[in-house]
Amino acid sequence: MSLTVLNLEEARELEARCANRMGLDALMRRAGAFAAEWISEHVPGGHAVVLAGPGNNGGDAIVCALELKKRGFTVELVLPGGDPKTELARTMLAEWRSRGLETLEDPYSAMKAQVVVDGLFGTGLKRPITGDYMDAVQWFNERMAYKVALDVPSGLNSETGLWVGTVPGVRADATITFLSHKSGLFMNEGADASGTVVMTELDVSIPLTRLGVIESADFAHILEPRRNFSHKGTFGHLAVVGGANGHVGAALLSARAGLKLGAGTVTVELLADNAPAVDLVQPELMFSAEPLDFEKFTAAVIGPGLGTSERAKERLRAALAASCPLVIDADALNLIAADKSLLTALLHRTVATVITPHEVEGARILHVDPKVIQADRVNAVRDIALQTGAITVLKGPGTLVAMRSSRTWLSPIGATSLATAGSGDVLSGMIGAFFAQRYDTVESVLGAVMLHARAGAGHLAGLTAGEIAPAAAWILEEERRKIRAERQPQ
Ligand SMILES: NC(=O)C1=CN([C@@H]2O[C@H](COP(=O)(O)OP(=O)(O)OC[C@H]3O[C@@H](n4cnc5c(N)ncnc54)[C@H](O)[C@@H]3O)[C@@H](O)[C@H]2O)[C@@H](O)CC1
Ligand SMILES: [K+]
Secondary structure (H helix, E strand, O other), X not given: OOEEEOOHHHHHHHHHHHHHHHOOOHHHHHHHHHHHHHHHHHOOOOEEEEEEOOOHHHHHHHHHHHHHHHOOOEEEEEOOOOXXXXXXXXXXXXXXXXXXXXXXXXXXXOOOOOEEEEEOOOOOOOOOOOHHHHHHHHHHHHOOOEEEEEOOOOOEOOOOOOEHHHOOOOOOOEEEEEOOXXXXXXXXXXXXXXXXXXXXXXXXXXXXXXXXXXXXXXXXXXXXXXXXXXXXXXXXXXXXXXXXXXXXXXXXXXXXXXXXXOOOEEEEEEOOOOOOOOOOOOOOOEEEOOOOOHHHOOEEEEOOOOOOOHHHHHHHHHHHHOOOOEEEOOHHHHHHHHXXXXXXXXXXXXXXXXXXXXXXXXXXXXXXOHHHHHHOHHHHHHHHHHHHOOEEEEOOOOOEEEOOOOOEEEOOOOOHHHOOOOHHHHHHHHHHHHHHOOOOHHHHHHHHHHHHHHHHOOOOOOOOHHHHHHHXXXXXXXXXXXXXXXXXXX
């Protein structure tokens, strides 16, 4: 089961229910205590400076400060805008003062600390940060200390992952977020500003919502070791169609990824004049000079380097009419965006169909500016899925997957190394590989998205697209070995 993501409204409803059941302050006390426990376990050093803002995020910070003191930290509590405004946060501040503890207004007057904590603003930030709070944000960002944000890095819209009013806010090494993940922590600016995201449900039972963060359990069957009683036919035959003049590489990258991630056989149809008939790097691939009959394949990928020629359109029309599971990427998406009859054919498909647009391709499908997609990726992916009837993978920082009538999933892995030419072609081939192996449709998509992201994660100096599928295959190999080892007698 993927981890629930609550939107603001859902979080407020849950908060109200919890407040009725266990008292107003219980969640805040748990949040602050969890943060202090996490900091004392994970961050070396005994001196912390804690920034507390005007709302309940500030209240969390004050509890965190109290709890850090209990754990032996030297703590300086800074209130850049003076005393907090909410009753709960004021109660916590009264506890701080009842112990004879002081507060500061200017963080620059605090001593050097090993850890700094941002409790300025959370989900309640409605307008851009200004004045003394902005100075505090700047002070925070300049520190060499370990930087922890509570709930949300201050300044970030917790749903869209964009800075409120485009004013940059806090950049944290870690964000400890409460009750549920927030989509903005993984998308747009949030993908960088949040650092490592640690989530605690605060011992509350969180209801399932329409949005979830992908977990390994969501594609458990793909992680299972393969059966011995099998032959290459067991793992299906994947068709890859694309590679017009100048873009042969795109189709090859997709096809190689299909093979690497386990499709039994892969055949490539290239549209280029004088197209190669062999891939000397991956000689296992087969090539067809004739148009492939999609009905003979277990699954197909169409789009990588396909171009937008009449022939490309004709091949796409044939693929859409076929009864095999289909992955539609790149130019094939541009063709669909520009031709209503292709969109209708897509809508009428009754077998598994996935489209994998990035923001610009998604914008073409919805006939909007890419900025509209960026401003609300969650609703954009749902709109695209509704308009096309296809499972939609909206690529980019904070990759999202949506099915027309059910849930939306968010990838929690930010991997900037995946922002490289051909990376999307590889993803389409990976999804095709899992379709060819006849895994469940949703598992295939979620598994491919996550393995693709994990292959890119951790590479800080960049990665070429050709390296992604081998890395993803190795991650899958390790996961399967782990499972097999667990099942063997000790
Ligand atoms: N939702 C929940 O169930 C829980 C929420 N908790 C905390 O409560 C936070 C939400 O609390 P709030 O709704 O009080 O919101 P915030 O603490 O994010 O702050 C909003 C406050 O700041 C003011 N404000 C907004 N923008 C401002 C600006 N630019 N300059 C100056 N003041 C500004 C608002 O008027 C409001 O008083 C969460 O992020 C989380 O940290 C936790 O206590 C745990 C449980
Ligand atoms: K914060």
